[in-house]
Amino acid sequence: MESLLLTEIKTFEDNRLALLGRAKEKYALVKGDQIVGVYDAKLDAIRQGYQMFGNVPFLVKLVTEVDIPLNFVTNYFD
Amino acid sequence: MPSFTIQTQNIESTGPLVEIHLAIDATLESVLKAQGKTIPNPVPVLAMIDTGATATVIREDLAQILGIKPVGQALVTTPSSAYVPCYEYLIRVLFPNGITVETTAISASMQGQPIQCLIGRDVLKHGVFIYTGYTNTFSLCF
Numbered sequence: 001m002e003s004l005l006l007t008e009i010k011t012f013e014d015n016r017l018a019l020l021g022r023a024k025e026k027y028a029l030v031k032g033d034q035i036v037g038v039y040d041a042k043l044d045a046i047r048q049g050y051q052m053f054g055n056v057p058f059l060v061k062l063v064t065e066v067d068i069p070l071n072f073v074t075n076y077f078d
Numbered sequence: 079m080p081s082f083t084i085q086t087q088n089i090e091s092t093g094p095l096v097e098i099h100l101a102i103d104a105t106l107e108s109v110l111k112a113q114g115k116t117i118p119n120p121v122p123v124l125a126m127i128d129t130g131a132t133a134t135v136i137r138e139d140l141a142q143i144l145g146i147k148p149v150g151q152a153l154v155t156t157p158s159s160a161y162v163p164c165y166e167y168l169i170r171v172l173f174p175n176g177i178t179v180e181t182t183a184i185s186a187s188m189q190g191q192p193i194q195c196l197i198g199r200d201v202l203k204h205g206v207f208i209y210t211g212y213t214n215t216f217s218l219c220f
Contacts, residue, residue: 003163005151043180046149046168047105054109057147060166069153069161073130076188076196077154077162 007032008059019063030059038063079206081219082174094127094209094216095193099172100136102144103180106168118145120172123194127207127216131198134171138185140194141167152184171201177220179204 003009008030012019015035019028023038027045030036031053039045045060062068086092099120102110107117121143123136133152141148150166164184171179179201188194205220 003151004148004165009151042182043168046182047103049149050103050105050109054113055106055145055147058149060150067153069155070132070184072132072135072154072156074128075156075158076135076191077156077159077164077186
């Protein structure tokens with residue numbers, strides 16, 4: 001299944017290095033091929049996304065060198 | 079400090095289960111109202127408090143029922159899989175006694191499970207979780 005956020009993830013990856021230089025550990029709000037902004041808090045970034053774009057898919061992602069996976073000791077994902 | 083306590087017949091067998099409601103975020107609710115769109119009703123689900131879960135998880139069909147779209151994508155690692163991409167959604171968790179927590183939840187199939195939601199440490203970080211096995215009770219305080 002193709003991700004609904006494929007374009008946004010590519011945009012983030014294309015800009016990851018630049019974002020690391022100015023917004024490490026902040027949250028990037030990405031829509032289409034645009035980095036819309038960076039925010040200190042994840043929920044602030046999401047709320048801004050709702051206000052700007054409405055109820056459509058957009059990407060809020062922590063700016064780090066590598067993605068850190070979420071860990072679960074039980075498996076509900078298969 | 080708002081709290082609730084639940085007693086079950088056999089907490090060892092069932093785990094700490096609680097009936098909650100899931101709702102859309104307040105900001106999205108305002109946006110939908112401004113657009114003249116219908117606000118989806120909160121959805122009742124059975125949830126388990128899971129201290130082994132980094133994040134809250136919802137069964138994947140619940141996002142469709144609530145009519146919400148993904149606001150992120152996270153990688154998930156479990157004992158049997160690694161770096162599985164999962165959508166993230168902003169939700170409101172409505173616990174008993176009027177306790178409300180907003181958080182981002184990831185969606186998963188949760189196939190064959192009697193529960194539709196895991197309450198993870200992203201929610202527990204705001205409160206106190208007390209599991210008393212010999213009385214088959216647990217409490218959550220915020």
